Amino acid sequence: MRETLKLKLSKKIDEHRPRTERLLKEYGDVQVDSVTVSQIIGGMRGIKSLVTDISYLDPEEGIRYRGYTLDEVIKNLPKAKGAEMPFVEGLFYLLLTGDFPNEDEVMQVVEQFNKRRIVPRYVYDVIDSFPSSSHPMAIFSTAILTLNRESAFNRQYKTGLKKEDYWEATYEDALNLLAKLPEIAAYIYNKLYRKGDRIQSDPNLDMGADFAHMMGIDKPYDDVSRLHFIIHSDHESGNVSAHTGHLVASSLSDIYLSISAMINGLAGPLHGLANQEVLRWLQDVMDKMDNKIPTEDEMKQFVWDTLNSGQVIPGFGHAVLRKTDPRYMLQREFSKKHLPDDPIFKYADLLYKVVPPILQEHGKAKNPWPNVDAQSGVIQWHYGVKDYDFYTVLFGIGRSIGICANIIWDRALGYPLERPKSVTTDMLEEMVGIKKK
Ligand code: NMX
Numbered sequence: 001m002r003e004t005l006k007l008k009l010s011k012k013i014d015e016h017r018p019r020t021e022r023l024l025k026e027y028g029d030v031q032v033d034s035v036t037v038s039q040i041i042g043g044m045r046g047i048k049s050l051v052t053d054i055s056y057l058d059p060e061e062g063i064r065y066r067g068y069t070l071d072e073v074i075k076n077l078p079k080a081k082g083a084e085m086p087f088v089e090g091l092f093y094l095l096l097t098g099d100f101p102n103e104d105e106v107m108q109v110v111e112q113f114n115k116r117r118i119v120p121r122y123v124y125d126v127i128d129s130f131p132s133s134s135h136p137m138a139i140f141s142t143a144i145l146t147l148n149r150e151s152a153f154n155r156q157y158k159t160g161l162k163k164e165d166y167w168e169a170t171y172e173d174a175l176n177l178l179a180k181l182p183e184i185a186a187y188i189y190n191k192l193y194r195k196g197d198r199i200q201s202d203p204n205l206d207m208g209a210d211f212a213h214m215m216g217i218d219k220p221y222d223d224v225s226r227l228h229f230i231i232h233s234d235h236e237s238g239n240v241s242a243h244t245g246h247l248v249a250s251s252l253s254d255i256y257l258s259i260s261a262m263i264n265g266l267a268g269p270l271h272g273l274a275n276q277e278v279l280r281w282l283q284d285v286m287d288k289m290d291n292k293i294p295t296e297d298e299m300k301q302f303v304w305d306t307l308n309s310g311q312v313i314p315g316f317g318h319a320v321l322r323k324t325d326p327r328y329m330l331q332r333e334f335s336k337k338h339l340p341d342d343p344i345f346k347y348a349d350l351l352y353k354v355v356p357p358i359l360q361e362h363g364k365a366k367n368p369w370p371n372v373d374a375q376s377g378v379i380q381w382h383y384g385v386k387d388y389d390f391y392t393v394l395f396g397i398g399r400s401i402g403i404c405a406n407i408i409w410d411r412a413l414g415y416p417l418e419r420p421k422s423v424t425t426d427m428l429e430e431m432v433g434i435k436k437k
């Protein structure tokens, strides 16, 4: 019998559970970190307080999925015939199991996604009821939330699901949701920007190719989609979207509630929305320059003007990374190969040259280098997706893959309700000795 992803995952979970149990039972009191006042007030930066084996972010190297760099992931995952980028479904297999799937294993996941891709009618009705001036992230989040009535986890929980079986129902919900996201996103895109002209999903295509097909964009947009979904899928657990997904799921809210919530966190300009902000900023520069590429000095002036008006330079800086984001570099390589003469790419590349020294001189940002969002919109723009409000939805499809994998493992390992402790300002002042008890 062919081993399915679910069966393999089940074995991996059985092997892993004793490790977590032992850590808790025998080493539960070992201290792994301490916390300073500036960490408490400053957004908990750097506090080691979450555990995931799905990805790890090294500040100097960048992200690794299951121990593999993005270059290794892209090289070793199976690819469709003639494709430059791997199957997104294979990435889901890797994130869940830690193993690269072979061709047969990846095709089983493609098949599973294809079986589950039909979106219920009421979701389209909810999307259609939004005013067309709504932001696509608000529509995307609501469409996902609406699907909560489909949750297998909820149905089974009500009838007495055992804790060790939570992950199985969650796995079913995750696959059911992930399979539908490209269609939901493409439908929102067509409603908002294409007068509702809709292209039906093609069940013979993999996730990336089907998304390109529903967007009505020719090759290599299938590879653009695969690359985009893969590199945006996970960035360890502390970023706003992953942490929100994990937090909401920790109360045993189902996948739909959890992913909808994480989408809302991703929609902030300091997080995923920065990809649209980059294009908005570049467009502004282009308008001011009458579409001419600015000289280096002119670009420097635009950057300083933005900083002096109190705004951040979108697409630069990071809470953890202290070097150029490898996700940025991968997209830059893709752009150099496929769109070297694109004017927006030239603008973005000029930013890569001028922004870091300016941020260093400005003296605030701890990391002056570009992040993933500095380049992703440039590629979308080149292939005709110029409605940049939509870019964060694309990020959201990718991020859902990693967060679903994490929530399945959270449930498998029985991670409890997340509930850290807060203190008052009085208490902090007493702790540091400013105030007497
Ligand atoms: N432009 C101007 N100022 C910046 C930038 C930037 N790109 N990055 C950081 N700073 C400022 C930051 O606002 C803060 O100022 P203040 O002390 O006045 O509050 C100071 O530098 C120290 O911030 P850091 O500790 O370096 O960064 P932090 O961890 O707080 O925030 C980001 C990280 C990513 C929110 C921040 O770098 C930023 O706002 N970048 C621009 C927005 C962006 O690209 N976000 C996308 C991140 C990736 N993603 O997809 O989520």
Ligand code: MLT
Pocket: 234, 235, 238, 239, 240, 241, 271, 318, 319, 320, 371, 372
């Ligand atoms: C992400 O991909 O989530 C961003 O780079 C933000 C982060 O890691 O904090």
